[in-house]
Amino acid sequence: MRHLITIAFILLTINNLSAQNRTLVAYYSYTGNVRSIVDELKGLTNADIVEIQPAKEGERYEADNYAIGSALISAIRENPDKAESYPEIKPLSVDFGLYDNIIVATPLWWSNMAAPMQTFLFANGAEMAGKNIALIVSSASSGISSVVADAKRLISNGKFVGEPLWINNKNRSNMPTLLANWTKTLDFKSNMTEKLYITIGSVTLTATLAENTATQALVAALRESPITYSATDYGSFEKVGPLGRSLPTANEQTTTEPGDIVLYNGSQIVIFYGSNSWDYTRLGKIDNATQQELKAALGEGDCTITLSLSAGNNSENQNNNETPTGIRQSDRAATPDGPMYDLQGRRISAPVRGQIYIQGGEKKFKFSN
Ligand SMILES: Cc1cc2nc3c(=O)[nH]c(=O)nc-3n(C[C@H](O)[C@H](O)[C@H](O)COP(=O)(O)O)c2cc1C
Structure with a gap:
């Protein structure tokens, strides 16, 4: 039987809440x-x-x-x-x-x-x-x-x-x-005032930033312009590359998990799809991605990564101008072939190779064209 969900969906701004503090x-x-x-x-x-x-x-x-x-x-x-x-x-x-x-x-x-x-x-x-x-x-x-x-x-x-x-x-x-x-x-002050958007090829992931002077400096730099860097695959657990600037460090011994984003040596950014223990400054964590999805998104070998504060800056998959939202009508049983959305909730006409997308309430991965 077809179930339709009614979702009242409203996007405005609360008195004291910014657009990032949703x-x-x-x-x-x-x-x-x-x-x-x-x-x-x-x-x-x-x-x-x-x-x-x-x-x-x-x-x-x-x-x-x-x-x-x-x-x-x-x-x-x-x-x-x-x-x-x-x-x-x-x-x-x-x-x-x-x-x-x-x-x-x-x-x-x-x-x-x-x-x-x-x-x-x-x-x-x-x-x-x-x-x-x-x-x-x-x-x-x-x-x-x-x-x-x-x-x-x-x-x-x-x-x-x-x-x-x-x-x-x-x-x-x-x-x-x-x-x-x-x-x-309500004191809704957030430690997540900005989302970090990470684009590798046609895939854009979002990450929640840690709250420290390193992320404040990173956000300030990204407000000026997105940062694109070349990342090297290292140790079969991470992609590491130069940010092109130094950020303030607060290093501590850390055992990382897939999805963790850290600063290494003050100016190298590391995105983990596996784990390692070292002295790092925590920058944030990629939202809601399994290790398999991370590996697929980051790909094998070296890659080019773009960091920015909005999805629009760097996604190659800008099919329309819909406002991003995480809430979508879902009809798992009736629409396995229904509308598709990217991880920012924008409707897409078709996923490209390597893209993680959502269809019928399920997260899916496009393996080949
Ligand atoms: C199954 C059920 C159990 C309830 N149990 C209690 C209860 O133990 N104590 C109470 O004060 N109200 C109880 N209520 C009343 C509801 O908490 C109350 O009417 C509430 O405002 C209902 O919200 P709603 O109209 O959005 O469903 C119960 C209501 C239902 C349907």
Whole structure:
């Protein structure tokens, strides 16, 4: 059966948030209370918004004295580490690499986080590591401490920001004011004010920058112009090359992982597709790419790499002028041959050899023409 997902998608600028400091609101609502909160939030924050929807339509969670809702929550409580404990939701494709901040807005069910939202966070919590996380919980009257605990369990490496906002039947009529005041208290200062775009041939990857004087200097240089350099394949674990300038160092003994980007000897930039231990200054990490994808993107042998602060500067695959976004309608079952997007979320007509692209909610790699 064909599932279509409705995604409200809005791109504007929040009062105190820059375009690089982007916010995603992920919400679930069964009876509409959380939806009203998110509708109100649209006018205040103008974030990108994604709605989580159960795969099974028309379920009545409150029927038979809340029997279905109760059973779903019990299953999660009994086996929180097993994927089978979580009810299926409609597929969604979100590029978390685009977001610094995530607001999770959820109902409370039997003191816990509503089951469909738990499914979404169980599947995606790891991708929210290091991001600023803020929580809005709507209940009739029950306190929200277990929902907060659920969020921290499911987004175990998130940076939880501020106090969760609790809307309940007593304060619901005052929700707009409470919400407006709450958004003002959110401290969404980010360690990821800029994304680094890395282009090798026709493939462009994004990376999240570390926060240090080396990356500040690199960003300042890239604001002037993109940097293109020749990288040598070294040790079957890295591509290393001269940046053409020195950056401030804060070297420390580091064991790198695939995707790590470091500064070596003050002026050499190293991108890892394997691992090595040495004294490096950390520059950042490539977003959401497996080791296999990294190897494919970087290719074998030496290569030419361009670094920049925007996708438009260096991609050879500029097929249109769509605004990049990580959220796309996904219809895994029905559209295996459906529209294709690059890793920045722009629609492409066809992938070129070596390109990683997204189709039908799946990340794919184009091996040959
Ligand atoms: C299955 C289920 C279980 C619920 N359990 C509780 C509860 O234990 N305590 C409570 O105060 N509210 C409970 N509620 C009420 C919801 O938390 C509340 O109505 C919330 O505002 C619903 O948000 P929504 O309209 O966006 O779905 C429950 C609702 C459902 C559907």
